[in-house]
Every structure is written in C-alpha cells, then in structure tokens.
Amino acid sequence: MDLKRINALIRDIPDFPKPGILFKDIFPLFQDPIAVEMVITHIVNHINTSFDKKIDVIVGLDARGFLFGPIIAMRLGAAFAPVRKAGKLPGTTIQVAYEKEYGTDLFEMQCDSIKPGQNVIVIDDLIATGGSARGAQELIEKMRGNVLSFIFLIELEFLKGKDILKAPVYSMIKA
Numbered sequence: 001m002d003l004k005r006i007n008a009l010i011r012d013i014p015d016f017p018k019p020g021i022l023f024k025d026i027f028p029l030f031q032d033p034i035a036v037e038m039v040i041t042h043i044v045n046h047i048n049t050s051f052d053k054k055i056d057v058i059v060g061l062d063a064r065g066f067l068f069g070p071i072i073a074m075r076l077g078a079a080f081a082p083v084r085k086a087g088k089l090p091g092t093t094i095q096v097a098y099e100k101e102y103g104t105d106l107f108e109m110q111c112d113s114i115k116p117g118q119n120v121i122v123i124d125d126l127i128a129t130g131g132s133a134r135g136a137q138e139l140i141e142k143m144r145g146n147v148l149s150f151i152f153l154i155e156l157e158f159l160k161g162k163d164i165l166k167a168p169v170y171s172m173i174k175a
C-alpha cells in the first residue's frame, strides 16, 4: 500500500471548525479512486488476517465513517449498522451523549441494528479524543454486541483517544 500517496491526499486545515483545531480533511482522498481502493483493501486485509471470529457487523460513525463502513462490510460479507447524530433515525432508538475534540453531541442507533452476541468492528475516518468512538461502544454494548476492535484511517496520537476505549485500536496513519 502506497502510504505516501494516501498521506498526500489528506489536507491540514488550521483553525477549523474552531480556533486551535488542526482539521484533517479526508475528502481530497476521494478524488483518487485508486487511493480509496488501497485504503479499503488494506483495511479488509487487516480484518481478514487479525480475527479468527466471524465479523457480523461493521458499525460506521456519522458521517465520515459512512464513506468507508458500508464498502468494507460488503467486502467482508458482514452487515453495516450506522451510528447517527440524534434525530435522524426512524423507529426505536437508543441514545448516548458524548464529547469530541471540538464539541459535544448525541449519537443514536436503531435498537434492532445489532443482535446480542454479534461480533462488531467500529470504523471511522479519524480518532481524536476517542469520545465519539467511546459513545458508539456504549450503544453497541447496550445492545449486547461484542466490540472486537476499532479501525481508523487516521489517529491523532497526541490526544491519546485509544486510552479511553475498551477494545484494541488499529489506525493506518498516525498524525
């Protein structure tokens, strides 16, 4: 995998969305379909070689986790379940409040999106403080899903987000 090519497609935006935040913009990556393919293939290979259990569900976080999660789920033959910002999902939902690098928010999942005992991997574009990923983990655990791992394209290591998560973290790019 050509990490240099992928790194070159991630843009640093100072002071967005708030002063003092260095925002990692991943959308330029999607201008290069070969680079996207490399990322997806790398993550799918990582999953296929790291777990001896069947992966039942890939959970992706609203919104940038939706760019990767469904494609990876499809390649693995797993289901995809969304974690949505509050107020967007129909039906019966469960909710959690969480804190992220530049604010607070509410996440929701549909109650029937994970069955008790299912093996789950959580995918997102980036981990900063880990607050969003931990919120997702709380929701999955409420449905008695088993979080095997978190996978991110980018990890902001200096924020030590993985320290607040209760499952192993794999990230392709440490920034």
Ligand SMILES: O=P(O)(O)OC[C@H]1O[C@H](OP(=O)(O)OP(=O)(O)O)[C@H](O)[C@@H]1O
Pocket (backbone or CB within 6 Å): 061, 062, 063, 064, 065, 099, 100, 101, 102, 124, 125, 126, 127, 128, 129, 130, 131, 132, 133, 161
């Ligand atoms: O580790 P944390 O400090 O929780 O931050 C990471 C989260 O922040 C971003 O999402 P954001 O809420 O900005 O939503 P978006 O994907 O809709 O832009 C990013 O995509 C992660 O989900």
Ligand SMILES: Nc1ncnc2[nH]cnc12
Pocket (backbone or CB within 6 Å): 021, 022, 023, 024, 025, 100, 101, 102, 126, 127, 128, 129, 156
């Ligand atoms: N610095 C950052 N860049 C992009 N997305 C983020 N989500 C939380 N912190 C972020």
